[in-house]
Amino acid sequence: MSDPYLRSGIFLAPFHNHDENPTLSIERDLELLEHLDRLNYHEAWIGEHHSGGFELIACPEMFIAAAAQRTRHIRLGTGVVSLPYHNPFMLADRMVQLDHMTRGRAMFGVGPGALVHDALKIGIDPGDQRQMMYDSFDVIVRLLRGETVTRKTDWFNLTDAQLQLRPYTRPTMELAVAAARSPSGSFLSGKYGVGMLSIGGTSPAAMERHTENWGLYEETARANGHVPDRKNWRVVGMFHIAETREEARRNVRFGVQAFANYFRDVATFPIIPPDVPDPTDWLIETGTGCIGTPDDAIAYIERLVAGSGGFGVICELAQNWGDWEATKRHYELMARFVHPHFQKSRELLQGSYDYATSHHVDFTGQAAAAIEKEVARHAARRAAGDNVGAKKAAAE
Numbered sequence: 001m002s003d004p005y006l007r008s009g010i011f012l013a014p015f016h017n018h019d020e021n022p023t024l025s026i027e028r029d030l031e032l033l034e035h036l037d038r039l040n041y042h043e044a045w046i047g048e049h050h051s052g053g054f055e056l057i058a059c060p061e062m063f064i065a066a067a068a069q070r071t072r073h074i075r076l077g078t079g080v081v082s083l084p085y086h087n088p089f090m091l092a093d094r095m096v097q098l099d100h101m102t103r104g105r106a107m108f109g110v111g112p113g114a115l116v117h118d119a120l121k122i123g124i125d126p127g128d129q130r131q132m133m134y135d136s137f138d139v140i141v142r143l144l145r146g147e148t149v150t151r152k153t154d155w156f157n158l159t160d161a162q163l164q165l166r167p168y169t170r171p172t173m174e175l176a177v178a179a180a181r182s183p184s185g186s187f188l189s190g191k192y193g194v195g196m197l198s199i200g201g202t203s204p205a206a207m208e209r210h211t212e213n214w215g216l217y218e219e220t221a222r223a224n225g226h227v228p229d230r231k232n233w234r235v236v237g238m239f240h241i242a243e244t245r246e247e248a249r250r251n252v253r254f255g256v257q258a259f260a261n262y263f264r265d266v267a268t269f270p271i272i273p274p275d276v277p278d279p280t281d282w283l284i285e286t287g288t289g290c291i292g293t294p295d296d297a298i299a300y301i302e303r304l305v306a307g308s309g310g311f312g313v314i315c316e317l318a319q320n321w322g323d324w325e326a327t328k329r330h331y332e333l334m335a336r337f338v339h340p341h342f343q344k345s346r347e348l349l350q351g352s353y354d355y356a357t358s359h360h361v362d363f364t365g366q367a368a369a370a371i372e373k374e375v376a377r378h379a380a381r382r383a384a385g386d387n388v389g390a391k392k393a394a395a396e
Contacts, residue, residue: 006305006342008334009043009315010036011079011199011236016320017258018053026056028324030067035328037071039335045079045109045197045234045315051117052266061098068102077107079197080178084113084124084132088139089149089161096144099168109197110137111178111185116268130184137177141192144172176234179213181269186213186220193226195234197315201271202237202304203288210235211308231312235304238289238317241333242326245292251322251330252280252291259319291321294337301342314342 012032016025033044046063049055057063060078067076081091098106112129113119119126135153139161142149148162167173176195179185189196196217198210218228242248260272260279276282283289290300301314322330340346356363 004310004342005344006301006311006339007042007313008339008343009041009045009234009313010318011045011047011197011315012057012318013047013049013055014057014318014320015054015255015259015262016056017255022056026063029057029063029318030070032318032327032331033067033074033076034070036331037074039331040339041074041331041335043075043077043107043313043315045077045107047079048082048085049115049118050085051115051121052262054262054266055115061094064098064106065101068105075105075107075174076102077109077174077176080109080111080176082113082118082129083110083136083140084119084129084155085122086136087156088136089143089156089158089163091136092140092143093163093165095173096163096165096167099173100165102168104169104173107174107176108140109176109178109195110140111197114180114268115266130182133184134188137188137192141175144175176232179210179217181209183213183216186217190217190220190226190228191224193221193224193228195232197234197236198311199236200269201288202235202300203286204307206288207235207304207307214308214311229312230310233311234313234315235308235311236315236317237300237304238283238319239297239300239334240289240291240319240321240326240330241294241297241338242329243293243333245296248291248293249280251326254321254323254326255319256280256283256321259321294333297334297338298341301338305342 012029014025014029016022036044046057046060047055048058048060050058060081064076064078078095083091095106095108110133112133116126119129124132132155139149139151139158143161143163144167146163146166148160149158150160151158174195175192176197177185177189178197178199179189180200186196196214198213200206200209214233221228240248240252242251256279260276263269263271264274271288272279272282280291284291290297304314305311316334320327
């Protein structure tokens, strides 16, 4: 990449163990975004889920509207809205309203829907979800451009549909499509030249798959007249850091097993295999997650960047492996010591420090000489004053 600046973000499904108070869990998610806003995180993506008992947010737009009132800078995206679950006109209309309410901080991330139970309980065949996503996204893009759309499918019917508001963000709000195991997300995002959200882990095998998806994105984008830009590629990884590796390991005992259980028992792809005796060891040894220190996180991200050829945003999966205090400390350490490494925000500081130290002897000598010069000047002024006083007294 010509611009190595790496933006920071989180992917907030969220994940909360079902033995906790759900009201307090949602409130803590809002508090987390306030914390990240103060720490200069660039963006947060909030998910949509309706079953499974772990991922509690059903309406990311509603959550974003509340979070926008509590924050000042951080951009807030749907991560992602499951397109088959919504009429595309109504969804586009809500998102444009959100774009206005957030003064352009809202982002529109979409996907087909990940939990099979979500689809089945509203009568959707999981095998139809990706085609439904294609149908819906085509309409949404056209509506956001200000077009009037008439289109009928077997699940929605639009007649002379046009939004009454243009997006606050011109020409339109930022769009992104989730891409995981299938090529559908990378194909769709490339077709329309929008961003791509690579989810599903950052193990070496997962990164190979993500890189292949980016290749498909580039190929599809160019075929449709778009210029692919790696700044629009977001990669979601798993991190928990502390001051020492030992402390990081202790911290994740709080929630890593519950996280592993959820993906084994509920989600359709187990991130951590069921026969693993110690999830923490497995995550570290396989490179699936980074559990360690800020230096470990820097090395981990450098591997991802080198292996992929570069991307625009590193998004941390907000997996709640640590308790609340350890989680807040993790994000603070990332913001203070990891992000600056990839954003080149400390280079001039170091250069200024190095220049000062290399000239320290000379500068110290010049400072001392300046002080001595002023002392001598003051003594001369005082002596001259004394002489004037003596002459005056003699004259009197």
